[in-house]
């Protein structure tokens with residue numbers, strides 16, 4: 001029998017992109033319980049069945065293992081806080097959120113994308129989890145964008161799409177290019193910045209930056225949009241992509257700066273500085289998020 005590295009296995013499971021749900025029930029003594037789950041799966045249409053996998057380590061495990069009814073709430077993109085609350089908060093997880101009870105008394109969370117009120121169809125032990133299969137008695141859904149989860153971090157397709165749309169407008173596009181724990185920066189009289197170029201309506205921003213880096217002799221893999229800045233006065237947008245260089249070749253006027261040194265150098269503008277310091281922080285945490293906003297404020301997703 002092969003020995004399975006459980007950490008590696010968790011990482012491999014985590015590579016599957018999912019939505020995020022909160023599963024709720026009420027104990028025999030009337031206590032409301034709930035936990036965040038991404039193991040939700042639709043199972044059957046006729047009869048209408050779904051399943052979710054509660055861990056036997058949950059403090060509320062016995063309630064879910066014995067419950068006659070439960071509810072699933074599919075979270076919307078702006079409900080990340082609720083996901084965090086139901087993944088870790090101690091005490092009454094329902095205290096600070098808006099909810100109502102369904103016909104069985106199970107909490108339905110306001111603002112979710114969909115909810116399903118279920119009676120328990122079957123519970124199947126499966127290792128350190130159970131398969132809790134529910135028969136849907138009632139449900140509702142709307143067309144809000146859902147909250148996504150992948151590799152230990154949240155994402156929102158609504159925001160990704162918005163960022164893509166904005167990046168097709170006229171403006172500037174830049175790249176945060178990483179190689180061996182260093183970033184490729186351009187030195188200007190005002191301070192450091194990232195390599196960037198003007199973009200136009202006919203060529204998407206990602207194509208523009210890829211083309212530009214190639215022309216400069218840089219061999220890079222450009223990945224996702226990292227920040228989109230709106231400049232209302234100029235009616236323009238600047239977008240910055242993450243990229244990884246295959247080698248340490250530099251282009252004229254640019255140099256590699258160690259990521260540890262970034263907090264000590266002068267940048268040409270406050271938005272480039274805040275973006276790169278956020279980059280350092282998020283690299284440390286292992287989860288990169290998307291910023292959409294102006295120089296002073298915006299949303300991080």
Ligand SMILES: Cc1cc2nc3c(=O)[nH]c(=O)nc-3n(C[C@H](O)[C@H](O)[C@H](O)COP(=O)(O)O)c2cc1C
Nearest residue numbers: 035036037038039053054055058059060086087088
């Ligand atoms: C995105 C996400 C998905 C999760 N999915 C599950 C799951 O499917 N099953 C599960 O038992 N725990 C899952 N968890 C962990 C539980 O939410 C967490 O262990 C639980 O809320 C702890 O509750 P307790 O303090 O009452 O034991 C998930 C956590 C997160 C952040």
